[in-house]
Amino acid sequence: MILRWLAGLAVCVISVQAAQPSAASPVSAPLRELPWGQINFLHTTDTHGWHSGHLQEPSFSADWGDYISFAERLRERADEEGVDLLVVDTGDRIEGNGLYDASDPKGLYTSDIFKEQEIDIVTVGNHELYKQNSSDNEYLKTVPNFKGNYLASNLDILDPKTGERVPLARRYRKFITKNQGIRVVAFGFLFNFKGNANNTIVQKVEDTINEEWFKDAIHDREVDLFVVAGHVHIRSEEYRMIFKAIREVQWDTPIQFFGGHYHIRDYKKFDSKSYAIESGRYMETIGFQSISGVSTGAKDHSSRTKSMTFSRRYIDNNLYSFYHHTSLNSTTFPTDHGSNVSSLITSSRNALKLDSQFGCAPVDLWTNRVPYPNNSSIFSWLEQLVLPDMVIEPKRKLTPRVVLANTGAMRFDIFKGPFTIDTTFSVSPFSTGFRYIKNVPFKLADQLLTVLNNEGEILKQADPDLKAYLLAPPEQAAGRANMIASDTPRDYPSNQQPLIAEKQKLTLGYTTKDDDGEDGDDTVHSPISFYDVPNCIEARIGIGADDEAVEAVDVVYLEFIQPWILLALKFLGGEYDSADTEGYVEGMDFTTMIAQWVKEYWEGDC
Numbered sequence: 001m002i003l004r005w006l007a008g009l010a011v012c013v014i015s016v017q018a019a020q021p022s023a024a025s026p027v028s029a030p031l032r033e034l035p036w037g038q039i040n041f042l043h044t045t046d047t048h049g050w051h052s053g054h055l056q057e058p059s060f061s062a063d064w065g066d067y068i069s070f071a072e073r074l075r076e077r078a079d080e081e082g083v084d085l086l087v088v089d090t091g092d093r094i095e096g097n098g099l100y101d102a103s104d105p106k107g108l109y110t111s112d113i114f115k116e117q118e119i120d121i122v123t124v125g126n127h128e129l130y131k132q133n134s135s136d137n138e139y140l141k142t143v144p145n146f147k148g149n150y151l152a153s154n155l156d157i158l159d160p161k162t163g164e165r166v167p168l169a170r171r172y173r174k175f176i177t178k179n180q181g182i183r184v185v186a187f188g189f190l191f192n193f194k195g196n197a198n199n200t201i202v203q204k205v206e207d208t209i210n211e212e213w214f215k216d217a218i219h220d221r222e223v224d225l226f227v228v229a230g231h232v233h234i235r236s237e238e239y240r241m242i243f244k245a246i247r248e249v250q251w252d253t254p255i256q257f258f259g260g261h262y263h264i265r266d267y268k269k270f271d272s273k274s275y276a277i278e279s280g281r282y283m284e285t286i287g288f289q290s291i292s293g294v295s296t297g298a299k300d301h302s303s304r305t306k307s308m309t310f311s312r313r314y315i316d317n318n319l320y321s322f323y324h325h326t327s328l329n330s331t332t333f334p335t336d337h338g339s340n341v342s343s344l345i346t347s348s349r350n351a352l353k354l355d356s357q358f359g360c361a362p363v364d365l366w367t368n369r370v371p372y373p374n375n376s377s378i379f380s381w382l383e384q385l386v387l388p389d390m391v392i393e394p395k396r397k398l399t400p401r402v403v404l405a406n407t408g409a410m411r412f413d414i415f416k417g418p419f420t421i422d423t424t425f426s427v428s429p430f431s432t433g434f435r436y437i438k439n440v441p442f443k444l445a446d447q448l449l450t451v452l453n454n455e456g457e458i459l460k461q462a463d464p465d466l467k468a469y470l471l472a473p474p475e476q477a478a479g480r481a482n483m484i485a486s487d488t489p490r491d492y493p494s495n496q497q498p499l500i501a502e503k504q505k506l507t508l509g510y511t512t513k514d515d516d517g518e519d520g521d522d523t524v525h526s527p528i529s530f531y532d533v534p535n536c537i538e539a540r541i542g543i544g545a546d547d548e549a550v551e552a553v554d555v556v557y558l559e560f561i562q563p564w565i566l567l568a569l570k571f572l573g574g575e576y577d578s579a580d581t582e583g584y585v586e587g588m589d590f591t592t593m594i595a596q597w598v599k600e601y602w603e604g605d606c
Contacts, residue, residue, distance in 0.1 A: 019319065019342045020052050022355050023061040026318035029507055030524040034325050035311035037290030039084045039182055039225070042071055043279045045260030046125070046474075047089075048096025048411075048429070050283040051113050052345050052354075053317065055422070056415045059509055059523070060284040060317045063345050067286065067317070068117050069338030073326040084177040087118060090260040091125025091190070091231035094134060096282065096411055096429045098354040098422035099345070101591075107137060109348035115145035116341045122150040123188035124168060125231040125260065129155075129196035135168075136160045136199065143169045151188025151229065154208040156201040165201065172217050176297065182224045183297040185217055189230030191238050191261060194465055205238040209245040218246050224295040226255040233478065234259035234268045234276035243270050254294060254308060258287075262478040265314045265521070267514035275310040275515075281475075282412070285510075288313040288522075314512060316523045325522070352421070358595070359419035359602035366413050367473060371531045378410055378427075379537050385601070387539035390593040391434060391556055393584050400542035401436070401554040402445045404452070406471040406561050407533045409590060418606050424595045431591065434584040436556040437565075437576055442543075444572045445553045451568040452561075453534045459567050466563055471535035536561065556584050 044067075051064035062070075071087055078085040093114060094100050100110045122142070129135045139157050143150045152168035159166050173186045193202045208214060218226070226246055232238050234257055246255055257268075257276030265285055266278040279287030293308035315321050323333055334342075349355065365378040373380045387403045412426045451459070456468025469477040509525030511518070543550050557565050562581060569576050585593075 019061070019063040019066045020055060020346060020349070023053055023055040023063070024058040026058045026061055026316075026320040027507060028320060031321060031324050032313065032519060032522050032524070034288050034313050034315075034522070035290050036081070036083065037292035037309065037311060038180055038294055039086070039177060039291050040074075040078065041086050041088055041256070041258070041287070041289040042074065043088045043090070043258050043277060043287030043289060044283070044285075045090040045231070045258070045279050045287075046092040046263050046281040047283050048092055048127070048281070049094055049100030049110055049425075050097045051110060052097070052099055052349060052422075053283055056417070058318065059507065060282070062283075062317045062319050062322060063342055064113055064117065064283070065338045065340070065342030065345060066319060066322060066334075067283075067338075068341050069333060069335045070286070070322045070326065071117065072335045072337065073328065073333065077326070079179065082179050084180050084182065086120040086177070088121045088227075088229050088258050089117075089119050090123045090229050090258050092127045092260060093125065095127045095130075096426065098352060098420075098425040099348060101425040101429045102352045102354060102421055105133065107134070109344075109351070111137065111141045111145065113341060113345060113348065115142070116337070116344075119146060120149055121173070121186050121188065121227060121229045121258075122146045123229050123231055124152060124155055124190055126190065126193045126195065129190075129193065129200050129202070132197045132199045135197060139168055148173060151186060153187045153189050153214070153230075154203040154205060155190055156203070158199045160199075168200070171213055174217075174220070174223075180294070181296045182294055183222055184225050184227055185220060185223045186227040186229060187214075187217075187242075189228065189232055189238065189242065191230070191232045191236060205232075206241055209242060214245075218249055222297070223250070223253060224297055225291070226250070226253060227258070228255060229258040231260045233262045234266055234278045235478075239276065243274060247271075247274075254291060256289065256291060256310075258289075261474065263474045264478045265510055265512040265514070266478065267312050267516050267520060269515040273308055275312075277312050279314065280510075283317050286315040286317055288315055312514075312516060312520055314510065314521050316509065316521070321522055349422075354422035355418075355420050357418045357420050357605060359598035360604050360606040361414050361416050361419050361598075361602060364414065364416045367407075367410055368475070368530045368533055369413070369528060372533045377533075378414060379407055379533060382410070383537045383539045386594060386597045388541050389601075390597050391539070391541075391585060393436070393556075396436075396438070396554055396584075398542070399438075399554050400442075400540075400550050400552075401556050402448065402543070403434075403539045403541065404448065404536050404555070404557040404561065404565065405538075405590070406536050406558060408471055408473050409558055409560065411473070419598050419602060424591060424598075428591045428594055430560070431589045432559045433586070433589045434556055435559050435562060435581045436554050436584040437569075437580050438554050438582070439552040440555045440569070440574065440576075442550045442553050444569060444574045445555050447572055448555065448565070448568055449534075449536060449538045451571055452536045452564060455568075455571065456535070458571065459564065462571070463563070463567055466567055468535050468564075471561060471564065472533060475530070476532060554584075558590060 054060035263281035
């Protein structure tokens with residue numbers, strides 16, 4: 001056992017440098033090898049515009065150009081060994097980083113950057129559909145960029161030129177792999193999303209799997225492997241239904257699922273020949289999936305009688321990992337193509353002035369690495385400082401108010417040091433503003449936060465679409481928060497220590513537990529604690545300790561949560577609807593408010 005572990009774990013020292021000029025260089029760490037198989041996959045999801053990589057986090061500092069070089073080098077190895085490598089992306093490529101959000105129009109540079117990767121299966125995410133212009137861009141730019149590789153099994157769009165309802169992209173794809181000759185049928189799904197703009201139509205998965213084209217596709221007997229890619233959580237009811245539908249007619253054909261949406265690393269076993277991988281968020285993770293024992297169609301009909309193996313690895317997105325997994329170095333690893341894309345990212349960042357600093361954060365502020373409330377919690381910072389200072393409507397500034405925001409509006413941490421244009425969009429990329437209901441009895445407003453945070457099931461019964469978890473960060477919906485690391489830093493497991501001459505001090509990072517165990521991460525890390533946060537937070541302004549003196553207040557809230565606010569007020573006995581609401585601090589969205597606060601209170605260079 002110890003020897004087998006040592007063979008799969010490498011501790012090497014390689015000189016590495018970051019791709020983007022302002023990015024932190026990765027540090028050395030013990031690594032697990034990639035479990036290559038007969039057919040192999042690289043998987044990204046929920047990149048949200050982080051194609052520059054994480055400039056302040058060494059573990060995730062590689063950019064999209066580096067990923068292109070990585071994929072090209074692995075394809076070279078696959079060709080040399082006669083196996084296959086496919087690349088998959090499952091959506092939510094936009095909203096969440098200055099590279100996408102800072103341009104006018106949004107995404108001016110990112111579609112040209114993203115298209116440079118050769119991707120075999122591409123699907124949509126819900127973020128591409130919130131607004132008409134972003135879904136139109138998918139149809140007019142991204143779908144053509146990937147030709148027949150973009151799949152949209154349950155999504156239609158109103159053609160921007162004709163107004164006709166048409167599929168966003170082809171429903172499925174059948175192809176034969178290059179080296180092994182594996183016959184693949186691939187689908188591209190989106191979960192049962194209802195928040196899309198009215199120029200797109202998301203068909204429920206349960207309806208889609210009953211359509212004739214889907215039935216015909218899964219009844220095809222000349223198939224060696226089904227691939228179901230989608231912006232769908234791998235433990236969702238939608239994927240369970242798709243698995244069941246395929247298994248009812250193809251009981252023995254392997255099925256590989258690729259998921260997304262919940263921003264986590266996860267791996268699920270459906271049965272001995274069907275697995276699913278979910279590969280994190282924000283260009284932190286490159287998922288690696290391999291399968292062996294697959295039939296190879298006309299080349300070898302005996303393969304399916306062999307025992308099948310499915311394996312996964314979650315690769316930390318940095319050059320140290322990339323160099324190791326390709327057995328190359330800073331001189332031999334980059335391809336011309338990848339280097340050119342890194343240069344394109346640099347020039348795009350320069351054009352957008354993303355590294356321009358307008359403040360200096362004096363401390364780290366975390367979304368879920370510390371319990372809430374806490375002086376190091378980004379949510380405590382918001383409710384104690386930002387909301388009271390910035391959410392002020394001049395004509396109502398003397399009226400007491402309760403200001404509510406959902407925690408899911410904050411998407412990333414703030415690191416001590418330079419606060420740049422890029423930081424602003426990474427922390428909160430949404431253009432949503434504030435609305436309010438005037439003169440709400442304080443006895444109702446006083447209970448709103450409690451209802452939003454504790455009565456989710458009751459609200460869902462009143463309106464099934466208003467699930468409380470949609471208010472919190474996506475990672476929390478998967479049940480992966482409240483994972484508290486040991487007070488004692490973890491080095492190597494005790495049964496492995498005797499064979500390590502000099503133990504490295506482990507860096508903090510992902511320590512994933514999934515259906516296949518605890519060895520999925522390519523980098524061996526010391527664990528990080530993750531804590532649950534409430535669905536919403538509030539700031540009370542103009543309301544003193546003597547609450548009884550206040551009869552009515554303005555209820556101010558982020559526009560996104562208006563349906564929950566109205567439903568909670570109804571639950572409390574209030575009768576309000578959207579006609580009773582008005583814009584608050586017109587012309588200033590949440591992201592702009594945060595940036596303005598930083599300029600005023602964290603002014604100066606670091």
